[in-house]
Structures are given as structure tokens and as C-alpha cells.
Amino acid sequence: MSNFVIHGIYILILLFALTQTRFFSQTTDQLIRAHTPTHNFIMADSKPFPVTVHPYTSKVFRNAALYELGSSSARNTLLFVGGLGDGPHTVPYIRTVAAKIEAAEDLNYSVFEIRIRSSFSGFGWNSLANDVEDISAAVKYLRSIGKEKVVLMGHSTGSQDSIEYTNYEKYHNEPVDGFIIQGSVSDRExxxxxxxxxxxxxxxxxxxxxxxxxxxxxxxxxxxxxxxxxxxxxxxxxxxxxxGVGGDDDYFSSDLPDERVAEIWGRVKQPILVVPSEKDQFVPPTVDFEKLLAKWKSFGPAISDLSGLIPEANHTVDPPSSREWLADRVVRFLRGLSK
The missing domain is CATH 1.10.10 (Arc Repressor Mutant, subunit A)
Known part of the structure; x- marks a missing residue:
């Protein structure tokens, strides 16, 4: 086959790949989850960035892998889980967080992103229970390579995963040392x-x-x-x-009865940082999130005093200043865990 034909075929394949990538990007923004990220990418998000890939054994997930941002020699880990339709590298703000963490040399943390069964298009065929099982396998691996502290951070549905993960009595899952939840909004609302x-x-x-x-x-x-x-x-x-009302994902609705709110937040024993977005487009205008967060705090003694709404942030924390605010809070929270 001539070089001309080979080059022509290569160009056609490349054009097809670009078309499919564009289609995937468009459909991702139409997920069933109302607050699925609608990314307004800035130029910094499109720059290449390095990761270290960690294959690990999971009895339920074939070819499981973790993706590390930062120094592989770090003693501690921030394990990041995205929302519905997300997977590794689809939530850009975590790279701002990772950079801020790496710059804080006293912390000795790196960030790991996880691919689980419900990542990308798999969410519709899975559950929070499956997510807990997959995350627990990852935590077990992190402990096996000598990580001392493991903190679980969830964005969007990753927040539900984090709260579900606190049910150690139900799942007998690998314990972690703390939690951070961002974009913790109600699908039902x-x-x-x-x-x-x-x-x-x-x-x-x-x-x-x-x-x-x-x-x-x-x-x-x-x-x-x-x-x-x-x-x-x-x-x-x-x-x-x-x-649905009372569904397994229904952790953050504003109309949950007090006894249910007490059950949810009373189960959280490790320190937890709660940082919703101030201008989350998927929070109904009838919901006062400042008051809702105050209610959660009243039932959750483990909620950190550093918790608060991320100024000017939308669901995915796109504004650079909002990302910096979030990264600073995460660093301060992690620093507090070391004391």
C-alpha cells in the first residue's frame, strides 16, 4: 500500500476520532443527572499533565487503576471520586487542588483519581453500594503501598459515595481518615x-x-x-x-426529616469538610444552602469549622478564584488532620 494511501487512511481515522470525541463531549452534558457538569473549559485545562498509573487488584473490577497527581513518594493520599458521567481527569479543579497540596510540603500528600464501575457511562447500571466496594478495594491498595493517611474527596455524586462510605457497619469497608464533599446537591431537587x-x-x-x-x-x-x-x-x-423520595442517593435534599438528617450526619465519625458551591446552578432558588449547611452542622459534630460555600462557584467550580479558594480550604483541612 502506498504511503499516500496510508496517510489518507490515517487522516480519515483522525477525523473520525475527533468527531466521536466531539459527540461524546456533547452527550456528556446531557446526562440524566440534572447537575451533571457543564464544563466551560479554560485554556489551562487543555494543557498536558503527567500522572502515575497504579494498576491494582479488585475482585469486582477488571483492570482497576488509580491515577496519581503529584509525588509518588508522598506518605498520604487524597482519593478523589467524581460524579455521574465523570471518570479520571474529567473534573479539572482537582488539578488545582493537587498543585496546591504538592506545594504544601509539610502535608506530604498526593492526589489519586479512581476509575470505578460507575465511571463515565456506567453510572446507570450501578449503585452507591458498588461504588463503596470499588473505593474500598482502592483504599486497601493504597494502604498496601504504605500510605499512612487516606482522605476520601467526592464531587457531586462522589459526595453521596463519601457519605455512603461512612456506613462501615454495613459494608465492612476499608476505613479512611477523613472526608471532603463538594457539589453535594440533591438529584431529586x-x-x-x-x-x-x-x-x-x-x-x-x-x-x-x-x-x-x-x-x-x-x-x-x-x-x-x-x-x-x-x-x-x-x-x-x-x-x-x-x-425518588427516599432513594439510596437521596442524602442532600432540603426536605429530609430531622431524624433522617440526624441519622446521615451522626454516622460520620471521621472529620469531614463540606464545601458546596455558592452559585450551584442545580440548587433550586427555594433552597437556602447556608441554612441547609447550618442544619447539617447541627446534626454532624464531625463537620469541620472550615466548611462553607465556595464563593462564586458553580457546580464544577469553574472560576479560577473559586478553585483557589477550594484548594486553600482543602490544604487547611488536611493540615488539621495532621495535628
Whole structure:
């Protein structure tokens, strides 16, 4: 085959790859989760950055890997978990956090990003319980390579993962030394902002009927969905978990009864930093997040005094000044764990 033909084929493949990448980027912004990141990338986000890949053994996840930002000789770890549709390297602000942590030499931390079964398009076929199992396997690996402190940080649904992870009695999972949650908003309250309450009610009704008929683990047929969703499958269980009252993902709704709030935050025994975004576009205007955070604090003695709303931040903390504020709070929180 001539070099001309080979070069022509290469160009066609490259164009196809670019087209698919653009399609993936567009569909990612249309995830079922109402507060799925709508990235407004700045130039700094598109620059190459190095990571160290750590393959590790997981009995439930084939070819598991962790991706380390920072010095591999660091004694301590910040383990970062993204939200629905996220995976390693899809939440740019964590690189700002990682840089700030590495610059604080007294901390001796590096950042690890994790790929789990629910990463990227896998969220619809999985659950918080699966996430806990995958995260626990990663923590076990980190301990095996000598990491002293492991702090779990979650963005968006990663926040639900972090709260679910505190249920050691249920899961017998590997313990961690602290938690950080950012973008901890309610799917149930956020979905109607994007999809409309009537449409969400229909979604929940479809999922409920399927669960009652024993088909909770089946994918909801796209033909039955009243709103246009991604071509990625989602089970009736996960749909109800996200959008239904009392679903397994329903940790942060503003209308949860006090006894449920007390149960959630009373279970958190390790220090936890709670840093919601001040201008999160997926928080209904009827919700006063300052008051909601104060309520959580009243039931959660483990919540750090450093907790607070990230100034000017949207859900994914896009403004550079907001990222710097978040990174500074994370460093101060981690420094406090060392005392």
C-alpha cells in the first residue's frame, strides 16, 4: 500500500476520532443527572499533565487503576471520586487542588483519581453500594503501598459515595481518615430544574412500576422515557434512587426529616469538610444552602469549622478564584488532620 494511501487512511481515522470525541463531549452534558457538569473549559485545562498509573487488584473490577497527581513518594493520599458521567481527569479543579497540596510540603500528600464501575457511562447500571466496594478495594491498595493517611474527596455524586462510605457497619469497608464533599446537591431537587417536575414525576412512576414488578435491575426502555435522555442505559432502581423520595442517593435534599438528617450526619465519625458551591446552578432558588449547611452542622459534630460555600462557584467550580479558594480550604483541612 502506498504511503499516500496510508496517510489518507490515517487522516480519515483522525477525523473520525475527533468527531466521536466531539459527540461524546456533547452527550456528556446531557446526562440524566440534572447537575451533571457543564464544563466551560479554560485554556489551562487543555494543557498536558503527567500522572502515575497504579494498576491494582479488585475482585469486582477488571483492570482497576488509580491515577496519581503529584509525588509518588508522598506518605498520604487524597482519593478523589467524581460524579455521574465523570471518570479520571474529567473534573479539572482537582488539578488545582493537587498543585496546591504538592506545594504544601509539610502535608506530604498526593492526589489519586479512581476509575470505578460507575465511571463515565456506567453510572446507570450501578449503585452507591458498588461504588463503596470499588473505593474500598482502592483504599486497601493504597494502604498496601504504605500510605499512612487516606482522605476520601467526592464531587457531586462522589459526595453521596463519601457519605455512603461512612456506613462501615454495613459494608465492612476499608476505613479512611477523613472526608471532603463538594457539589453535594440533591438529584431529586435538581432534576426538575432541568427536566421539569411533570417529566420527573413520570420518570419516577415508570421506575416505581418496574421495581414493583420485579424488574428493578432492568434498563428502563428508552421508548418509555418522557424526556430525551442519553443513549446510556439506566436501571429502574438507579433512576428511582436518583429521583425518588427516599432513594439510596437521596442524602442532600432540603426536605429530609430531622431524624433522617440526624441519622446521615451522626454516622460520620471521621472529620469531614463540606464545601458546596455558592452559585450551584442545580440548587433550586427555594433552597437556602447556608441554612441547609447550618442544619447539617447541627446534626454532624464531625463537620469541620472550615466548611462553607465556595464563593462564586458553580457546580464544577469553574472560576479560577473559586478553585483557589477550594484548594486553600482543602490544604487547611488536611493540615488539621495532621495535628
Amino acid at each position: 435538581g432534576l426538575p430544574i432541568d427536566k421539569g417536575k411533570e417529566n420527573v414525576d413520570k420518570l419516577v412512576a415508570i421506575a416505581t412500576d418496574m421495581i414493583k414488578s420485579g424488574r428493578g435491575d432492568d434498563a428502563v426502555p428508552k421508548s418509555q422515557l418522557p424526556v430525551e435522555l442519553d443513549p446510556w442505559p439506566i436501571t429502574a432502581y438507579r433512576l428511582h434512587s436518583l429521583a
